[in-house]
Amino acid sequence: MDKRLSNRKKRVPNFRLREAREQRGLAHKDVADFIGLPDSHTVGRWERGESFPQPHYRQKLTHLFGKSAEELGLVKARFDEHTQQPEAPPEPSESRQTPEYIWKIPHPFSSFIGREQDIVTVSSLLKRSSVHLLTLLGPGGVGKTRLSIQIANTMREHFIGGVCFVSLASIGDPMLVLPTIAQAFGMQESGSQSIIEQIKSVLRDTSFLLVLDNFEQVVTAAPLVEELLTACPGLKVLVTSRT
Known part of the structure; x- marks a missing residue:
């Protein structure tokens, strides 16, 4: 099997991180600016499951969104190659109103x-x-x-x-x-x-x-x-x- 195809199958998109960003009305560049990340494309790679943020940035993300690492899908085990298929993002609640940043x-x-x-x-x-x-x-x-x-x-x-x-x-x-x-x-x-x-x-x-x-x-x-x-x-x- 082609190694690139095998690597793509191992990716686990981080729906939770993407949802938290979209609820705040933030672009990838906004998140990068807030947490001091030089390359805004890295945020997209985190959301697609292509890479995983270092502890410093994980802490910054939890502070920015006011959520725990688990709530943001920032638990390392989720990105292990043996992890099961990613869970779908939760249905939005009509009663939960999250104002844009x-x-x-x-x-x-x-x-x-x-x-x-x-x-x-x-x-x-x-x-x-x-x-x-x-x-x-x-x-x-x-x-x-x-x-x-x-x-x-x-x-x-x-x-x-x-x-x-x-x-x-x-x-x-x-x-x-x-x-x-x-x-x-x-x-x-x-x-x-x-x-x-x-x-x-x-x-x-x-x-x-x-x-x-x-x-x-x-x-x-x-x-x-x-x-x-x-x-x-x-x-x-x-x-x-x-x-």
Whole structure:
């Protein structure tokens, strides 16, 4: 028998990994970027059963998708040549709603040098389970916005649900804060749910970083942010403000 044909028969496609990626709305390149993989084609080879991720990447994948190695089909025995035929992917459950990964951060037009320690300090605080709201205070022009963008980029792998930067610079009415967040999420209006309930439905069951820039202009909207934090245990909010 031709050796190449024999090798193809031994392949066991990883349906679980593919399903987890598709549920998040991620392309192979997105997954590769999130886990620090140089070649995005490798993700496709993992899904087709042509190769198997090293322990470092297996750990990254479980963190990204919030699933165990077994749930992602990352148990080495599945790829052994004696493994039986791969199981079919489970039927999707109508009751299980998995929001797509949200990644909306402005692209910086300049390099960022000299505030590495600030990035490390703030990132470490945001990783603490006891910290859900963190505010960067300072006068205008000191670089709070640029720092928050860099922190968001640095922490993209830490939040399974995503990271979103929302500028409030052009808003003076606190009642516009939630519609602005919903717009950043790409939400459509729904007559059956309020805006805050729609936002909660996206953030409730995942880990997410929401950056609210220039919050001093809408500070009376703080109770709305507090309501989101109460309803969504995996939500972290990074605020920049002059006061």
